[in-house]
Amino acid sequence: MIVQSLRRMTQAGVIAILAAIPLLSLYAHYRSARSIDDPALMAGLRGEAITQHIHPFVESLDDPQGFLDSNKGTLWSMRLFGIDITDPLAAIEMTFATKSVYWPLILTAAIPVILTIILGKVFCSWICPAYVLFEVTGKLRRLLRFAEIQPGKLRFSHSNKYLFLFVGLGAALIAAAPLFALIYPPAVVSRAIHAWVFGTALMGMLILLGLIVAFELFVSPRWWCRTMCPGGALYGLLGWFRPVRIKLKSELCTACQECIPVCEAGINPITQSESIECDNCCACVRHCDDRALIYTIGLPIRSSSKQSRPSPQRAGRAAALLVLLMAPLVHSSPAWGHHILGLPHYSYKENYPQRPTLEYPATTGPYSVLLTSYPGIPVPGEPANLAFYIKNKTAREVYGMPITVRTLQTSTFGDNVTIMPPTTREPFDNEYKFHVTFPDDGEYIVELTLEVEGKTEIIPFLMVVGEPTATASIAVFSSFGMIILFVVLRAAQKKRARKNAQDINTHSQGACAATVKLHVLAEPVCGSHESQ
Amino acid sequence: MNVNRREFVKQSATITAMVGGGFVALGNGDAKGVASSNPLRPPGALPEDDFNSTCIRCMRCVDACPNHALISIPLGEPGGRSGTPTMQPRKAACMLCALEDGDYLKCTEACPSGALQLVSKQADDIQENVKIGEAEVDLDLCYSYNNWSCGACYRACPLAGEAMTIGAWERPIVHPDLCVGCGCCERSCIRYPHAIRVQARQS
Numbered sequence: 049m050i051v052q053s054l055r056r057m058t059q060a061g062v063i064a065i066l067a068a069i070p071l072l073s074l075y076a077h078y079r080s081a082r083s084i085d086d087p088a089l090m091a092g093l094r095g096e097a098i099t100q101h102i103h104p105f106v107e108s109l110d111d112p113q114g115f116l117d118s119n120k121g122t123l124w125s126m127r128l129f130g131i132d133i134t135d136p137l138a139a140i141e142m143t144f145a146t147k148s149v150y151w152p153l154i155l156t157a158a159i160p161v162i163l164t165i166i167l168g169k170v171f172c173s174w175i176c177p178a179y180v181l182f183e184v185t186g187k188l189r190r191l192l193r194f195a196e197i198q199p200g201k202l203r204f205s206h207s208n209k210y211l212f213l214f215v216g217l218g219a220a221l222i223a224a225a226p227l228f229a230l231i232y233p234p235a236v237v238s239r240a241i242h243a244w245v246f247g248t249a250l251m252g253m254l255i256l257l258g259l260i261v262a263f264e265l266f267v268s269p270r271w272w273c274r275t276m277c278p279g280g281a282l283y284g285l286l287g288w289f290r291p292v293r294i295k296l297k298s299e300l301c302t303a304c305q306e307c308i309p310v311c312e313a314g315i316n317p318i319t320q321s322e323s324i325e326c327d328n329c330c331a332c333v334r335h336c337d338d339r340a341l342i343y344t345i346g347l348p349i350r351s352s353s354k355q356s357r358p359s360p361q362r363a364g365r366a367a368a369l370l371v372l373l374m375a376p377l378v379h380s381s382p383a384w385g386h387h388i389l390g391l392p393h394y395s396y397k398e399n400y401p402q403r404p405t406l407e408y409p410a411t412t413g414p415y416s417v418l419l420t421s422y423p424g425i426p427v428p429g430e431p432a433n434l435a436f437y438i439k440n441k442t443a444r445e446v447y448g449m450p451i452t453v454r455t456l457q458t459s460t461f462g463d464n465v466t467i468m469p470p471t472t473r474e475p476f477d478n479e480y481k482f483h484v485t486f487p488d489d490g491e492y493i494v495e496l497t498l499e500v501e502g503k504t505e506i507i508p509f510l511m512v513v514g515e516p517t518a519t520a521s522i523a524v525f526s527s528f529g530m531i532i533l534f535v536v537l538r539a540a541q542k543k544r545a546r547k548n549a550q551d552i553n554t555h556s557q558g559a560c561a562a563t564v565k566l567h568v569l570a571e572p573v574c575g576s577h578e579s580q
Numbered sequence: 581m582n583v584n585r586r587e588f589v590k591q592s593a594t595i596t597a598m599v600g601g602g603f604v605a606l607g608n609g610d611a612k613g614v615a616s617s618n619p620l621r622p623p624g625a626l627p628e629d630d631f632n633s634t635c636i637r638c639m640r641c642v643d644a645c646p647n648h649a650l651i652s653i654p655l656g657e658p659g660g661r662s663g664t665p666t667m668q669p670r671k672a673a674c675m676l677c678a679l680e681d682g683d684y685l686k687c688t689e690a691c692p693s694g695a696l697q698l699v700s701k702q703a704d705d706i707q708e709n710v711k712i713g714e715a716e717v718d719l720d721l722c723y724s725y726n727n728w729s730c731g732a733c734y735r736a737c738p739l740a741g742e743a744m745t746i747g748a749w750e751r752p753i754v755h756p757d758l759c760v761g762c763g764c765c766e767r768s769c770i771r772y773p774h775a776i777r778v779q780a781r782q783s
Contacts, residue, residue: 073643080646080680113681117644117689125638125692132692138636142693145633153636153693205587206592224629226661229637239652239663242639252655252662407773420773437773439720446720478720479773 051330051343058174058237065128066238069119070245075102076116102265123177123238123242124229125156131158135235136164137279137284141228144220161286172280173312173329177223177241178233181257183312185264191420200267206274206314206325209281218494228278231256252387274314274325284324292345294321294333300340307332307341317341320343352429408509414440414498419509426513428488436480436496446478452497456483467492486513618780619666620761622650623674623710624688624699625659628780634695637663644690647675649763666713668765669778673748676738676762685710707739712761713778715744715754721775724751733776752776 080082090099106112118130125134139157143149160171172179192199219227229235232443237254243250265269273280296318307317310331315323317332321341332341406426408419416435426432438447455468467487473480486492494509613635618628623632623643642650642665649672650665667674677685685706688696699709714731723730731750734740741761745751752765754776763778 069643074648079646081648117682117686118689120643121638121640121692124638124639127690127692128638134638134692138638142634146630147644149696150634156692200675204588204590204594223660224633226633226636230655230660231660235637236655239639239655240635243644243652243654246642247650257659308734377587418773422772433772435772438720439718444720477723478728550659 049330049334059177059180062123062175063180063241066123066241067245069121069126070242071097072106072119074098074246075106077079079106079112079116084339084358095249122235122242124232124235125153131159133159135232135279136161137228137232137282138226138235141217141220141226144217145224145226147221147224164283164286164290166290167289167292167328169280169283169327170323171283172277173327176234177237178257179273179312181233181237181261182264182270185261186270186312188265191539192535194542195535196542197535197538197551199265199269200251202268204268204271204275205548208275208358209277210285212276213278213281232279233260233272233277234258234279245339252470278329283327288324290328292343294328294330294341295325295344296340297340298320300338302338302340303370304337306335306337310335320331333428336454355370373450399441406511409512410509411508412431412505413508415443415500417497417507419498421511424485426484426511428486431485432484434484434494436482437478437499438480441454446473446475447498449560450474451480453480454481454495454497456493457487458474458491458493464493470497489513522545581721610657617659618762619653619664620669620713620763620778621779622665622667622696623676623706623712623760624691624694624697625712626697628700629693631695632661632664634693635664636693636695638692639665640690640692641665641687641696645688646677646680646686647670649674650687667763669766670774671767672776673763674712674761674762676710676760677701686770706760707758710762710783712759712763713780714759714761715755715763715765715776716779717752717754718775718777721773722752723771723775724749731768732768736764736768738762738764768777 066384071094074094075084076090078086078098084099084103085089089095097169105222106115108437109115109444118127120127123135124138125132134156136157139154139181142153142504164171189199216227231554236256240250243253260272268275294317301318303318305318312318312329312331313325313327315325317326321332322327328343329451333343369442406421410417410419415438418439420437422433422435434453436451438451438455440447450472452470452472453468454466456464457467458464468482471482473482484494490513492511494511496507496509498505498507527540612633621628621631622645626634637652639652643650647666649669651668653662653664653666655662680686682689683700685699685701688699690696697709699705717725719725729749731746731752733752734744734746734750737744738747739758739760744765746755746756761778761781765776766778767776769776
């Protein structure tokens with residue numbers, strides 16, 4: 049169906065844009081550094097994409113620098129072809145966090161707001177990249193069920209998300225810092241794609257998304273989108289009076305209920321297609337054989353059936369939310385903006401932003417100890433230069449006595465291996481230098497022994513050299529692989545068993561086999577559906 | 581709405597998790613509370629607390645920086661600051677867009693939320709409005725103060741002669757009120773550990 053393929057194309061296009069923008073900005077970095085011809089920088093997949101595709105394309109434009117300047121950002125706030133687009137949730141949350149109204153930002157949220165008022169929650173079903181991820185998770189659940197492993201079917205109330213929007217904005221108001229910006233999945237996915245292209249840290253984001261995916265896979269189907277997403281809640285409220293909505297022609301409906309299991313929003317399209325939960329994703333329209341569910345364009349709401357009206361609880365919550373939305377407009381004094389909960393101010397390591405590639409700080413007594421390594425990233429098998437710098441920060445005095453250092457290689461099983469026996473050095477130019485050759489990739493302990501105020505102190509520094517295969521990640525990945533293998537094997541086995549049964553059926557009874565298979569594949573239609 | 585016990589437990593658990601998770605994510609659960617410096621912020625940034633609440637974590641400035649100097653603080657760092665931009669001058673310093681076309685510093689031009697105020701590339705505007713931090717020399721580490729002669733930082737300084745002057749044996753002298761904190765000196769320091777560091781402003 050054409051709407052469905054349009055939707056898939058939009059989703060793919062959005063993800064492509066999210067990957068293209070960081071590539072363009074990387075290209076802009078290299079372009080202004082005049083290093084586009086540097087083979088060392090342009091190695092690998094990223095470099096290939098830049099030299100093969102981005103470079104010829106951008107340079108063929110009339111104004112390359114202007115084009116590069118007009119595409120920036122992530123889905124949270126983006127400049128696309130020179131047009132600023134901001135997620136309405138970002139604008140509202142920033143208004144709450146700062147308790148002041150900054151119109152230049154709020155006006156950039158106009159495009160999505162207007163689109164949502166007309167088209168409903170289409171941001172979710174047509175644009176959001178996290179929605180794609182969770183749709184795939186839903187498909188994986190189908191695979192699980194096909195292999196006759198029953199994933200959990202815990203259902204939560206759909207109104208939780210309005211509550212979460214309320215709580216999160218309240219938290220932003222109190223703590224004067226945005227919360228949704230950190231955990232809102234579209235922003236996180238978008239930032240993860242960005243970090244992946246840039247080659248920066250993305251582990252935290254992957255863990256967050258992985259937790260949600262695992263929860264949806266094994267405990268509660270489509271938990272985030274249906275019951276938690278604050279963005280979905282906001283878009284739902286904005287699209288309450290949308291002219292474009294899916295309506296049921298009740299004279300055509302045969303009540304076959306094919307549309308209930310396919311609904312992405314987890315509602316019953318027969319009764320609730322006009323409620324604020326519907327995200328106009330077209331799944332029910334596509335699966336309706338009777339053409340009873342269709343897109344309609346009409347004037348704002350004249351509900352055709354009683355059930356489709358938003359429930360009183362939901363309306364009450366929405367009203368409370370609107371009052372809360374007004375709060376910063378009325379009270380826009382920044383006086384009580386900060387420190388209400390005493391945010392920890394400076395919780396970074398002492399020299400966090402300035403560390404070079406490898407720098408390990410520690411403190412003992414009045415002394416702060418700094419271990420640095422040259423080269424910045426030690427190469428296994430080549431001598432590395434470890435330098436200790438020990439200083440009394442308050443008295444501004446350098447520690448002058450000799451220190452002893454030994455180096456051990458940690459091993460998962462058995463004792464640690466000594467790489468460098470205890471060695472004592474005098475300071476040279478106020479620092480202590482040791483030459484260590486790390487034999488191979490792994491984790492090492494550099495153990496410093498020094499005397500502080502008459503007592504002997506031992507400080508171990510954990511150093512990671514190269515890319516050791518950490519036991520934890522091996523365990524995680526291998527168990528993940530095992531689970532997938534198990535599920536696939538089981539699915540294959542069940543398929544064969546079913547085929548055998550079907551063959552027997554075909555021989556004995558003939559026609560009814562096809563319907564049996566259809567019911568096995570589709571999500572079980574059961575009376576315990578949450579929304580009914 | 582009729583609520584049975586199972587529903588009630590589920591609802592209460594969800595709400596508790598939301599509120600608790602919210603505040604943990606904002607970093608109130610950080611136990612260590614080590615007092616240390618602010619992260620270095622891009623040019624034109626508001627004072628730290630205002631910046632932290634105004635920045636919407638969209639990474640546009642990260643995309644805009646032509647020198648790749650801005651990075652976004654990864655998710656999971658305590659303090660509720662993940663996603664906000666910072667710099668590590670040791671890896672890449674702010675070049676004040678010296679070689680770029682355009683009238684404004686690119687990151688300030690890209691910011692949609694006003695967390696970075698627009699700064700033009702006029703020398704006096706930069707001097708007045710850019711205050712990333714100020715450089716500080718560790719006299720025990722700096723080669724020039726320890727019987728050698730170096731001067732690498734002086735040669736890297738974009739405001740050499742104003743923000744940094746040079747004494748006998750090429751000893752660097754930083755003038756904090758004129759230093760914009762671009763970090764070029766820290767980037768260029770030849771000592772390990774580096775003897776000159778940009779300290780973030782404490783406001």
